[in-house]
Amino acid sequence: MHYYESIIDTIGNTPLVKLHRVNKGIKGTILVKVEYFNPGNSVKDRMAIRMVEEAEKNGTLKPGGTIIEGTSGNTGMGLALAGIARGYKCVFTMADKQSQEKIDILRAVGAEVVVCPTNVAPEDPRSYYSVARRLNQEIPNSFYANQYDNPANAMAHYETTGPEIWQQTEGKITHFGAGVGTGGTASGTSKYLKEQKAGIVTVGIDTYGSVFKKYKETGEFDEKEVFPYLTEGIGEDILPENVDFSMIDHFVKVTDKDAALMTRRLAREEGLFVGWSCGSAVHGALEYARQHLTDDDVMVIILPDHGTRYLGKIYNDTWMKDHGFLERTFATARDIVHRRNGQAHLTTVASETPVSEAIRILNKEGISQLPVVNAEGEVVGSLTDSVILHRLIEEPEVRKLNVAEVMDKPFKFVALNSTVDTLSSLIDRENKALLVRDETNAIHIITQADLLAAMTV
Template identity: 85%
Template sequence: MQYYNSIIDTIGNTPLVRLNRINKGVKGTLLVKVEYFNPGNSVKDRMAVRMVEDAERDGRLRPGGTIIEGTSGNTGMGLALAAIAKGYKCIFTMADKQSLEKIDILRAVGAEVVVCPTNVAPEDPRSYYSIARRLNQEIPNSFYPNQYDNPSNSVAHYETTGPEIWRQTEGEITHFAVGVGTGGTASGTSRYLKEQNSNIVTVGIDTYGSVFKKYKETGEFDEKEVFPYLTEGIGEDILPANVDFAMIDYFVKVTDKDAALMTRRLAREEGLFVGWSCGSAVHGALEYAREHLTDTDVMVIILPDHGTRYLGKIYNDTWMKDHGFLERTFATARDIVHRKNGQGTLLTVSTDSRVADAIRVLNREGISQIPVTDSKGEVVGSLTDSVILHRLIEEPEVRQLSVEEVMDKPFKFVALDSTVDTLSSLIDRENKALLVRDETNAVHIITQADLLAAMTV
């Protein structure tokens, strides 16, 4: 009889599939490693089981324990399968930008899911990183794998994914392309491949709003690079220990829209029903390949997960249209800024101005919000008419206070190439406007009115 002792024994040995249509005009052979053949439908199954088994060996995870992890969904699924096979409980924290399908799938396999806000700093106590760490401290006999910094993550790919690719290509691989999130898949696989052939080039796929590409190229962690994005599973606003930048030769950034459209093309043109970051990986790999690959090169691209995670998002026409991915009437923040060039410089109010003076500026200019700057001209806060009105009703004497005493947090800065769908998703009750720096480093404001005007052109 041929059988496996548990579902986790089926992890690995996923197939390589050649791309035939989507890479038309691109030199070389492009192969995708289809990781949804793993039982949890993602590449994360590999390292999830490895983290659990390493923790069992060194005593960090004991019988009857609880596994607590911050996840974008796929690592949680792998950990949940390991927990079922080995008899543990699971609690997962997730950012609220993750698809509802991911949350439902985790709950279906018995995990408790805590949904946390996306648009907070990693160190904020509300972030899914912080809540996972807090739960680990509070719950006895619990284990926090911390996929971002746990070396077992990279080791799993060094010992499985890398050798599989080398064996499947019979050592003919010349280029390896992979989305970078926690860094385990990219770094572990690349390390193994480069040990076999140091000439193999690893291309990391990043997303706009993430710090990786600029950090690789300059060594600078630039907080201005960090802003919210929609693509799930790649990019970070931190530097995980598992990202070994020496193992990644180049980074290519891919927009949310390009990733989403490529994902749908993979399903239609190649029969690969894959997840959002798979579109990122293929789009970025093709960008690199068009310029660098020759006829004799062999590129392997990791496709991390399955399309069932995204049925309510990128595979839903209404959602795609709502976010401007299928029908977009205006392009980017750059276009909005260029449209407003004739409207003068950015209006601001200083921290040492009186609230009464700020109210006069709002009334005179007919605007609802204004950035607040310090003595150096740096944006340090914001004022909105609704906030001032509520304060005045409760405390009329607020008029005489300095702006610094009543200002709210500063408006978010966004990238100049942010698409209108991304911009519209960032403006809400708590964030009334956005700021952007143009090519000359001048700051411009983008309001709800600007977005409405852009969408009706």
């Protein structure tokens, strides 16, 4: 009889599939490594079991223990399967932008899921990074996997993904493409492949709102590059230790929309029912291939996960339309800014300004929101007329305070190419306006009134 002792023994040895349609007009052979053949339907199964094995070896994870991790969903699934096979409990933290399918799947396999806000800084105690670390301290006999900095992540791909690709292509691979999130897949696989053939070019796929591409090209961690985006499982607002920039030769950024549309094309034109970041990886890798590949080149692109994780999002026409990815042609933040005839003036108020003066500015300018800046001109907070009004009604003496004592958190920065649908989804009771930098790095404000005007043009 031939059988496996447990489901985790089926991890790896996923197939390579040749693309025929979405790469039309591009030279070379384009192959994709279809990682949804892993039992947890994603590439993350590989490093999940490796992290558990290493923790068992060094005594960090003991019998009856609890595995804790911050995850966008796929790593959690891999860890959950390992937990079932090895007898561990699992508690996972996730950002609230992740699909409901991912949350439901993790709970279906017995994991506890703690949902945390997306748009907070990594060091914020509410972030899914911080909550995972806190739970690790609070729960006895627990192990925090920390896929971002755990070397077992990249090592898993160095030991399995890289060798599989090398063998499957019989050493003919010339280019390797992969989305970069924690960095383990791209860096570990690339390290093995480059050791076999130094000339292999690795293309890392990033997303707008992430810091990787600019950091690779300049060595600068630019917080201005960080803003909300929708694509799941790719890009970061931190620099994980598993991202080895020396193993990634080039970065290509892909928009949420381009990634979503390519994901749907892969399903309809290639029969590959894959996840959102798969569309990012293919779109970005093909952008590079279109300019650089020759007829003799062979590119392998990692497809990280399965489409079942995104049934309520990119495979849902209504959701796609609501976000401006399908059929609708609503304006972008760039269009809104350009319609102002290039005016870059942004009315702000200094944090040390008296509230009474801020009220005068609001009345004089006929506006409802004010970004608050510090002495260096950095945006550090916000004021809205409705908030000030309520405070004055309750405490008339507020007018004598400085703005810094009453201001709210800063308005969110968004990408210049964000559609009106995306912008409108980010404005709510707690976030009355948005900020955007134009091509000259000048800051503009986008309000509800701007969005209404853009939708009626």
